[in-house]
Amino acid sequence: MKRREFLKQVSAGIAVVGCAPSSFADNVAPLSSVTASMTPQSSLARARGADPEAMTHAAVERLGGMRTFVHRGDKVVIKPNVGWDRPFAIRANTHPDVVKALARMVIEAEAAEVRIVDFPVMGQNPRNAFEASGMNAVGAELGIPVYPVCEASGFVDITLPGAEVLKTARVIRELLEADVILNVPVAKSHGCTKFTGALKNWMGIVWSRAYFHQNFTTDSRSSPAHWNHIASCIAEIQQRIPPTLAVIDALAIMKTGGPQGPGELENVGEILAGTDQVALDTYAVSLFDTIELGDVISIHRAAQLGLGTSDLSRVAIWDA
């Protein structure tokens, strides 16, 4: 079954769930058990250098090339982090050359369609964010659509069978209609979750982000209850709508001041690619001397759900 067909069936099932939740739940295997059994050992590709396009290409090639993930006629969505109306050099958004390289590879793999989609932070002007980030220029150069999601009509309601915390969510419609989803975050510090990378980037597909911060109150402030809640939400939305492939921009990491910046930048010069988002994030955190892995609860929650491994000793790192 193709990914799009699977997700459509799940969505269709969800439409019925309101009437008969038990029958639907019985028909859907928990994704966690499937994923866990498929990832007893993990791997990721790492490219180092100064040319983002060449590095991105090399990292994906190290995983077998884009045709490993994209087949002729597929509908492909690239979801970078375009959360912020910030100048490119602040590095709050994914480097456009990384996205451009991926889009080129997708086109070469004869996808029927590829588009760049994101839902910037609510208070940021989406069109300005896409312009400032360089994504509009990528779309214009390659002749592919860019889609800054601006309206509620661009979202669809889903439920998350088996989720402990995030029972429902309103997510970007394009993702449910895609055969292949490429998750393309930028590695940054984060004032709330300490780190944002592949896992946290999936919060950007959700309209109702206020729920993610539900346990944050002016009384308790940033408490363990809040951190655990948002970590579970992040892991569960990843479990429900798993990306096909993730490519992390770790070219210049924002070590402090994230997610919006400005902050202290360090030129690390790495591009990371793989299908294990937990392993990718775990490795990316190791690039920061300002973040402790134990503080990034979303990684541990995702590992608990079987989405991947946070034990780098079990991760093969393939240099591209």
Added chain:
Amino acid sequence: MLMCCGIHYRDRHDPSTGLHAPARACTLSVPDPSLLADAALPAGWSLAEEPRAYVGDQLFDLIDGGAVQYIDHGFQWALAATYLSESGDRMTAELYRMASPQQARDLFVARDFPAERPPVGDGARLQSGMVEFLSECCLVSLTYFSLGNDDSTLVHIAQLLADHLAR
């Protein structure tokens, strides 16, 4: 002039009265759009739209999870505005009002990073088209979008805004 952690802060002691005179923003319990709307601008620049206000937890709408650090430092309310130039340049301004000058200062220091230090407001820092500075109980952030790489316009407008807020 006060100094903390390498950052200089103006002492707003009023010699005529002998009292400390707080900036107007620090006397407001609710956001006043005129703080950003009425700032002097260079010729050719104008306010694009009425400033937006964010109170309490609404800060998550403006800066998502970045809000946590601000709220932990006594965040009260914020204003956000966009200015446009006739030549097509754009600038956004965000003003974050904290509960006290000390909390604003603590937040500013907590968010410090290696940067240029233009002579704007209190302890300004500049990085790649963004300026942040303190104005008593407010942390102000200006972001400049231009085809050029000259930050002089950004620093100039930041200084005008700092002067406006200090009145």
